[in-house]
Amino acid sequence: MEFSSSLYFIALSSVIIFVITTFYGKNFTNIFEISIQQPHQQKQENEKLPFAVGKTEKECDIFNGSWVYDNISRPMFEEHECPFIEKKMMCQAHGRPDKGYQHWRWQPHNCSLPSFNATFMLEKLRGKTMIFVGDSLNRGQFSSMVCLLQRSIPQHAKSFEIHEPRFIFKAKEYNASIEFYWAPFLLESNCDNFYYHRLSDRTVRKGSINVHAQHWKEADILVVDTYIWWMTGLKLKIIQGKGKGEEEMINMEGEDAYRMGLKELVGWVEKNMDPRKTRVFFVTMSPSHPM
Ligand SMILES: *[C@@H]1O[C@H](CO)[C@@H](O)[C@H](O)[C@H]1NC(C)=O
Ligand SMILES: *[C@@H]1O[C@H](CO)[C@@H](O)[C@H](O)[C@H]1NC(C)=O
Ligand SMILES: *[C@@H]1O[C@H](CO)[C@@H](O)[C@H](O)[C@H]1NC(C)=O
Ligand SMILES: *[C@@H]1O[C@H](CO)[C@@H](O)[C@H](O)[C@H]1NC(C)=O
Ligand SMILES: *[C@@H]1O[C@H](CO)[C@@H](O)[C@H](O)[C@H]1NC(C)=O
Numbered sequence: 001m002e003f004s005s006s007l008y009f010i011a012l013s014s015v016i017i018f019v020i021t022t023f024y025g026k027n028f029t030n031i032f033e034i035s036i037q038q039p040h041q042q043k044q045e046n047e048k049l050p051f052a053v054g055k056t057e058k059e060c061d062i063f064n065g066s067w068v069y070d071n072i073s074r075p076m077f078e079e080h081e082c083p084f085i086e087k088k089m090m091c092q093a094h095g096r097p098d099k100g101y102q103h104w105r106w107q108p109h110n111c112s113l114p115s116f117n118a119t120f121m122l123e124k125l126r127g128k129t130m131i132f133v134g135d136s137l138n139r140g141q142f143s144s145m146v147c148l149l150q151r152s153i154p155q156h157a158k159s160f161e162i163h164e165p166r167f168i169f170k171a172k173e174y175n176a177s178i179e180f181y182w183a184p185f186l187l188e189s190n191c192d193n194f195y196y197h198r199l200s201d202r203t204v205r206k207g208s209i210n211v212h213a214q215h216w217k218e219a220d221i222l223v224v225d226t227y228i229w230w231m232t233g234l235k236l237k238i239i240q241g242k243g244k245g246e247e248e249m250i251n252m253e254g255e256d257a258y259r260m261g262l263k264e265l266v267g268w269v270e271k272n273m274d275p276r277k278t279r280v281f282f283v284t285m286s287p288s289h290p291m
Helices: 003-010 118-124 136-150 209-213 254-272
Strands: 020-022 065-069 104-108 129-134 158-163 166-171 176-182 203-205 221-225 236-240 248-252 279-283
Touching (some): 129 136, 136 166, 136 221, 136 279, 236 254, 248 254
Parallel strands (some): 129 221, 221 279
Antiparallel strands (some): 065 104
16 A cells, blocks of 8 residues: 555545644644643633634543544545546546555544534634645645535535635635645745746745745635655755845755744744734645655
8 A cells, every 4th residue: 555645645634733733832632722821921721722623532642543444434535526636646537446545544542533524614714714835745735625625515606726826715605715825945946836846956045935925924724834845865055145146055954954944934923923813733744645
């Protein structure tokens, strides 16, 4: 079994919340009701984070679990039922003979996750914008989310538009927007073209997070991933300097460049996202997909 692609397709959006790490919201023992601690304010016990839903048993570490084979409640949709998957990512259409990879479900050891309810999710997204940012792994998470939601929306009430690097799905009756923004390094780079980005000579501009991030400000829920593009084993070319004429290009190890990128992301989030109104998720290292 190709576990990488199975994860790619079945690590669906209902699961995404649970395999990622938030920037804020310190206590992860109960993701649904987390007390926000603000240093200079009165402690507000059990204040709900935005978009926190329901309750689960306290003390359940949702990260402690395993993938279980579940051929009853999975898959949650068939590939051919969803018109919004990138053609090149369609395993069945390309003749993949096995189907078992679609049946995996994340099962925490000490509790069960609520099953995905598209209507409920759409209600939560009413009037909101959810933006997935990053590379093809998050593009896959975006597709999964759209596929999970779109089934319960009639044809006339949904739309899908591409304004590269943005991919925008709208649930009109909910005034909800679910988007993907291609920025594999988050910073400005020579790989920013969604269609022509497979360059071996990767060049990233230091201090350029705003080039892309200015388009994420309207997000109520932001899901960011970046990882594999930094880690080729080769050094990256980093452009630094104040302005034209004063720029220099240096070679940097992947790890150092990645650290630089993450610091810029965290700085941007702290400056631009309000933890009382928005949620920011960071997808950590993930298995890649075969393409
Ligand atoms: C499982 O949950 C119970 C309470 O629901 C808690 O007492 C216990 O510590 C938890 N165990 C683990 C390993 O998370
Ligand atoms: C995970 O949960 C199991 C069962 O509740 C427990 O025995 C184990 O110690 C937990 N592992 C970690 C790393 O918390
Ligand atoms: C589901 O999986 C189990 C265990 O692999 C198998 O015994 C059973 O026949 C499967 N059921 C269906 C409907 O595929
Ligand atoms: C899904 O959520 C909707 C809206 O909250 C609710 O009315 C419905 O009963 C839920 N369906 C299931 C199967 O839980
Ligand atoms: C739709 O949502 C946007 C935010 O995404 C908001 O600015 C706008 O007022 C909403 N429109 C309606 C008709 O609710």
